Amino acid sequence: MKHSKxxxxxxxxxxxxxxxxxxxxxxMHDQIPSVMSxxxxxxxxxxxxxxxxxxPILFEGALPVSVKQMIVMIIASHRNCRFCIDVHKAMxxxxxxxxxxxxxxxxxxxxxxxxxxxxxxxxxxLLVAEDPDNIADHQFELLRDSGLNEEEILEAAMVASFANFxxxxxxxxxxxxx
Amino acid sequence: xxxxxxxxxxxxxxxxxxLYQDMLDHGFGDDTPINWLTSQSSRPxxxxxxxxxxxxxxxxxxxxxxxxxxxxxxxxARNNCIYCRELHGNTLSxxxxxxxxxxxxxxxxxxxxxxxxxxxxxxxxxKVSQSPEMIDAEDLGVLKAxxxxxxxxxxxxxxxxxxxxxxxxxxxxxxxxxxxxxSDEA
Numbered sequence: 001m002k003h004s005k006x007x008x009x010x011x012x013x014x015x016x017x018x019x020x021x022x023x024x025x026x027x028m029h030d031q032i033p034s035v036m037s038x039x040x041x042x043x044x045x046x047x048x049x050x051x052x053x054x055x056p057i058l059f060e061g062a063l064p065v066s067v068k069q070m071i072v073m074i075i076a077s078h079r080n081c082r083f084c085i086d087v088h089k090a091m092x093x094x095x096x097x098x099x100x101x102x103x104x105x106x107x108x109x110x111x112x113x114x115x116x117x118x119x120x121x122x123x124x125x126l127l128v129a130e131d132p133d134n135i136a137d138h139q140f141e142l143l144r145d146s147g148l149n150e151e152e153i154l155e156a157a158m159v160a161s162f163a164n165f166x167x168x169x170x171x172x173x174x175x176x177x178x
Numbered sequence: 179x180x181x182x183x184x185x186x187x188x189x190x191x192x193x194x195x196x197l198y199q200d201m202l203d204h205g206f207g208d209d210t211p212i213n214w215l216t217s218q219s220s221r222p223x224x225x226x227x228x229x230x231x232x233x234x235x236x237x238x239x240x241x242x243x244x245x246x247x248x249x250x251x252x253x254x255a256r257n258n259c260i261y262c263r264e265l266h267g268n269t270l271s272x273x274x275x276x277x278x279x280x281x282x283x284x285x286x287x288x289x290x291x292x293x294x295x296x297x298x299x300x301x302x303x304x305k306v307s308q309s310p311e312m313i314d315a316e317d318l319g320v321l322k323a324x325x326x327x328x329x330x331x332x333x334x335x336x337x338x339x340x341x342x343x344x345x346x347x348x349x350x351x352x353x354x355x356x357x358x359x360x361s362d363e364a
Contacts, residue, residue, distance in 0.1 A: 039332050046336045049234020053227040060223065080311075132349035133258065140181065151221065154182050157350050158224055165343035171310040172335055174318055176328065 017059045023090045033083050035169060038176040050169075057162045063155045066095050067118060070105055071125040071156065072163045077106045078126060081167040120146045121156050128160035180353045185219040186210050194222045197229060204237060212265065213353035214344065228347075235340045239333050244273050248283055248296060249303045249334065250341050255284035256304055259345035264355045295324035299334060306338035 024032065040047045058068050069091045076084030085106070092102050104113035111119045124143055127135050143153050188194035201211035210216060215232075218225040236246055247269045254262035263284055270280050282291035289297045298320050306313060313335075321331055 035332070035335055038328075039336065042329055043332045043336075045238060046234060046333060049231050049238075050336065052230035052234070056223045056227040061221075128346065128350050132346045135350060150183070154218070154221060155224070157182075158218070158221075158228075158347070161343050161346040161350065164346045165339045168307060168310050168342045169336060169339035172306060172313045173311060174313045174315060176318070176332065 017055060019094055020059065020091060023087065023094055027090050028083075028087050031083055031086060033170050033172070034174065034176045035172045050165075053162065057155075057158055061155050062149075062152045063121075063159070066092060066097060067121060068155075068159045069095070070097075070102075070118070071122060071159045072166060073102075074105050074122050074126060075129045075160060075163040076167050078130065079167045079171070081171045083170050084163075084167050117146045117148075121148070125156055125160035125163075128157050129164050132161075180213060180217040180351045182217045182351050183220040184213065184216040186216070188219070191222060193226070194219060197222060197225055201229065204233065206232075207356075212356055214261065214265070214348055214351075217347075217351040217353050231340065232344075235337050240327075240330050241333050241337070244270065244275060245296060245299060246337060247273065248275075248292075248300060249337055250344075251280065252283040252289075252300050253303060253307045253338060253341040254345055256308065257342065257345040259348050261348040261353055261355055262341070262345050268356075295321075295326060298324045299326065302331075303334055303338040303341075306335050307342055310339070 058072070059065060061068075069088045073085055073088035073092065076088065089102055089106075093099070101113050104111050105122065111122060114122065120142055124135075124139055127139060140153060143156070148156070185191075185194065188198045198211055201207055201215055206212050206215060215225065215229065218228060236250070237243070239246075247266050251263060251266035251270060254266055267280050267284060270283075271277070278291050282289055283300065289300055292300060302313075302317055302321055305317065318331065321334075326334075
């Protein structure tokens with residue numbers, strides 16, 4: 001897949017994991033859900049297992065990291081997972097993605113400001129997250145027609161699947177610290 | 179066939195060969211790893227991550243393996259994921275769990291045949307999976323009254339969310355149930 005503005009390319013982004021750590025320690029620090037912070041402190045084994053999957057799925061691979069962040073953000077938006085929306089929005093902002101484009105993903109059902117290929121990926125990812133059992137082969141054909149190869153399609157499906165973990169896990173609001 | 183390439187023979191890729199061997203050593207397959215895993219075989223880098231995640235959720239931790247598998251089977255049934263329901267139901271059978279108990283997990287919303295504290299754990303896990311935003315102090319109180327520790331609660335939450343992940347992947351990849359049961363083509 002050819003990278004194009006305004007999403008930028010991974011080459012322009014410093015180490016994505018380092019960027020994530022900076023976002024979490026900076027603007028998102030006060031919003032980290034209790035389930036996440038408590039798991040990190042009480043059950044680092046669980047946290048480590050989650051990160052083992054999160055690193056290759058969200059921060060590495062064939063698709064640009066910005067597209068992966070956008071996939072998680074848009075799924076979080078549809079699931080109304082406030083923390084996930086905010087953290088992945090903050091990641092996109094830190095990558096230099098324009099506010100209008102981010103807002104188009106979240107607020108505009110037609111995502112008019114999103115370039116067609118990326119819009120296709122995001123629409124596919126939403127279907128994966130919300131109704132994976134009923135996705136027709138036609139949806140895969142649309143991605144291939146848009147120029148995505150099998151590796152990228154697998155990644156898009158995997159990011160969307162993993163987003164279903166993230167939005168479930170971080171949406172537990174109960175205070176687990178006490 | 180899965181929607182994604184499933185490599186039966188990993189000989190051409192050293193990383194994949196090591197992963198497959200580790201999966202088989204941990205009982206996740208007979209001659210080849212289970213389809214959920216091999217459906218990611220074209221991307222050993224991703225498979226390595228999801229395998230570590232799976233080991234952390236299903237094989238390690240504080241909850242007994244039977245309880246973990248009960249959670250996985252129950253949530254799979256609620257998510258209507260036939261592959262995962264069959265896989266974890268069969269695993270429960272291999273662990274010696276009665277058919278009555280397994281059926282209660284996967285068909286009975288009231289979990290009538292499930293004894294405490296397992297029923298409370300499963301009800302909590304289903305709520306995390308379906309409506310995580312609704313979890314409150316009262317839910318935590320129910321588990322505490324059943325002797326479930328805070329550390330175990332964290333494990334149940336992570337495992338329940340993990341089940342949403344594995345169910346989604348099983349559905350989108352259209353992996354076939356192992357050993358070709360009747361639900362294979364469902």
